[in-house]
Amino acid sequence: MITTNPFDDDKLREECGIFGVSNGETASAIVALGLHALQHRGQEAAGITSWDGQDFHTHRAMGHVAGNFDRDEVIRALPGMSACGHVRYSTTGETSLRNVQPLYAELNSGGFAIAHNGNISNAMKVRRELIRRGSIFQSTSDTEVIIHLVATSSYRTLLDKFIDALKQVEGAYSLIVMTTEGMIACRDPLGIRPLVMGKLGEAIIFASETVAFDVVGADYVRSIDPGELVIVTNDGQIRSHRPFGETHARPCIFEHVYFSRPDSIIDNSSVYSVRKAIGAQLAIENPVDADYVIPVPDSGVPAAIGYAQQSGIPFELGIIRSHYIGRTFIQPGDKVRHLGVKLKHNANRALIEGKKIVLIDDSIVRGTTSLKIVQMMREAGAAEVHMRIASPPTKHSCFYGVDTPERTKLLAHKLDVGGMQDFIHADSLSFISIDGLYKALGEAKRADIRPQYCDACFTGDYPTKLTDQDDAAVTNQFELLAERVV
Template sequence: MDPLTPMITTNPFDDDKLREECGIFGVSGADTASAIVALGLHALQHRGQEAAGITSWDGHDFHTHRAMGHVAGNFDRDEVIRGLPGGSACGHVRYSTTGETSLRNVQPLYAELNSGGFAVAHNGNISNAMKVRRELIRRGSIFQSTSDTEVIIHLVATSSYRTLLDKFIDALKQVEGAYSLIVMTPEGMIACRDPLGIRPLVMGKLGDTIMFASETVAFDVVGADYIRSIDPGELVIVTNAGEIRSHRPFGDVHPRPCIFEHVYFSRPDSIVDGSSVYSVRKAIGAQLAIENPVEADYVIPVPDSGVPAAIGYAQQSGIPFELGIIRSHYIGRTFIQPGDKVRHLGVKLKHNANRALIQGKKIVLIDDSIVRGTTSLKIVQMMREAGAAEVHMRIASPPTKHSCFYGVDTPERTKLLAHKLDVGGMQDFIHADSLSFISIDGLYKALGEVKRADGRPQYCDACFTGDYPTTLTDQDDVVVTDQLELLAERVA
């Protein structure tokens, strides 16, 4: 591409973050369910900014509206909400962790089954979806999307069990990986979480209306009360009559919820698995200060995700907390960047150094993670250009060495800086005076847990340790195929 050709791209500060999978929200038993869902999706927008969709049920028919882009602009118009009537609705905000970015992959996905309409919103990733999909196609299934979520619909449709609930459970027992699901049928709404509880899902109530969401902050926005988390492996059914039933078809399984929800994905004002995300992030920052002290004049967060940890670091270390990087909240996530030179200057559209504060000072920068390292490099450079005497970087998570296969849009492992370099090499790459990460044991300590109980991790920490809690059938198949192709090339 010509360097002067305009292109739409993600802001460079956002390119170096793990993308926050997806967000789901469901409402059962409300007069204007779709309007409530639209409000809840606004609160979950940080979990997916490529597309959004809502499906409603009015007692007779299902209605769906899906669109590329944010919730605002697509679901804040009266005519859209009027086109989604009914007392039940579910919604979804999306990043494309599997399947291309196109309208056919925007959720909720909907299909007409023998039992009636079936709509599903999914947060997570089915790690054997490719294998199951191939088998379903061999048996005659016709897929309308490239999303892994559609596999669940076909498994339900082809199940030999009699009741819809049994068909659904049968389908779930054939998939592996991570999933939190909200399903709408003519019989009612089902909310469920995979047996390991990798992805979050919570339950709330507003009067007689029952709600489910990826995060409790969605309940705050609509004025609902948080009741509890859906347990790992639990299915909660809300019938059209308002009856609530719980099923646990998977037996006892040791849970492994995603530890990165506490580090970065969830909003700080959410409650995840019973813990305040804000309080946990402050505790992570305090533990980071205990493990990795440094002499400095100021503790400075990388906005916005580094703020709670920076507060904790400052309180523990006694070093003053200051806003040394000012973020503009009026710049969207994407903008036109014509060429590399202007693209680099575009960083300052969203973040700019507080030069009067920084000049001549020793500073500690606090961020939640380092992925490719490009963001950290630019931030350190910005601080030096603003006159910082020393720039030390402290990271509120261990080095991200491994890809996630559970619904997070992670770069290939070879593109992860911590996979290629040790901490010393990473420090040289970003040109910091020092670089340190919280230890995995320190992260667990900040969460009020020991890393292992009975020899088993309490969280899914595979992005740091490589200890994946499930089999990775599709990934293993890709590795085997690559090895066979490489062997064939060598023989040839």
């Protein structure tokens, strides 16, 4: 079986989505609805854990939220006024039920459930040390490291144990934790991954994106600040802790480019408006003589609108997407496999035949997507095919919770822009500049001394240590040396 979407196999895979409800009626049902809204952040598996004041209840399943959490009997088996949930696309750990979150453990202080969006970049090193000290792991997920650090901490209170654990990990994390004392929501000191707080009646809600609040009818309150821990006690009190001191935030810039839904608000900015501004800046930097501006659906649409408005070139739907095709399709041979590509997307031949078109996409990863799109336009009779990309070239891998291919598989790492243009067979290819991207986000330019975002996938400027990657690199060097010696 292969994916029927020819454009899904060459995108950066979003890490995960998390959603939590504290002190709310039918909490698990609200969480299920919230996870529906966050499904784009992870389609591999989903899970919900609830607490009824005495016991914790968990249901985890492979696949989408729909079909797993839209049955009354499932929700009834998750009672209580507090619940948290998770949608997953694995970036660390194997694809199996034991890695589906929320992860749950019985600690000395009581039940402890955790849902994590991000990636712990020193998880392997910490895991090895914990195992050496006697910890027994039940999953291969980096998230479980946090549970063991909490369990083995010498601090007295659960909050202090949790803070102690967080101070031992590196990387990116937005977390929702449920304990018998209440719910904790926190964000790493750099705020790499997003997390927001809302309110629904008397219930306090946390989510990866504000769009989840819209779906459940909650009001957006604010973003959780980088390095902040927000605690909601069982009696509804809200406390904020900032155990890491003042930090220079570096939220992920790709949330604005691609990951987040366009109807979300990230750090008080409309994602849709930002993407239109990116498209407009792209038109200023990289104009082209064309008859139509055509988005690569669906992620390229807002930037294409911005490009069209700025350039004065008409916006048209030159690629039509079917929304009624399942995720997979049995492909018995190469010929049928090629035909299966058009089940999901098809060229609007009557529009583009004989026309010069400019295609707008959010990014180029391996380049296979762009190659297919350009070929599709050529076969439909386009006179010229130009591509404009609403992000700088993706030259570096992400280690903060995004499933990026190895750097050697990134087209922009292997080729310059001219080589990439030849590879995808476009008449021209251009990307927005890094300074242009910052300008579209409201910054004058990227400050090399203190950049406002994590843009490591474009610049290679990683804002944290990459302990596991560095250790692996050293190990590989020793292995290569040993091979030479032998």
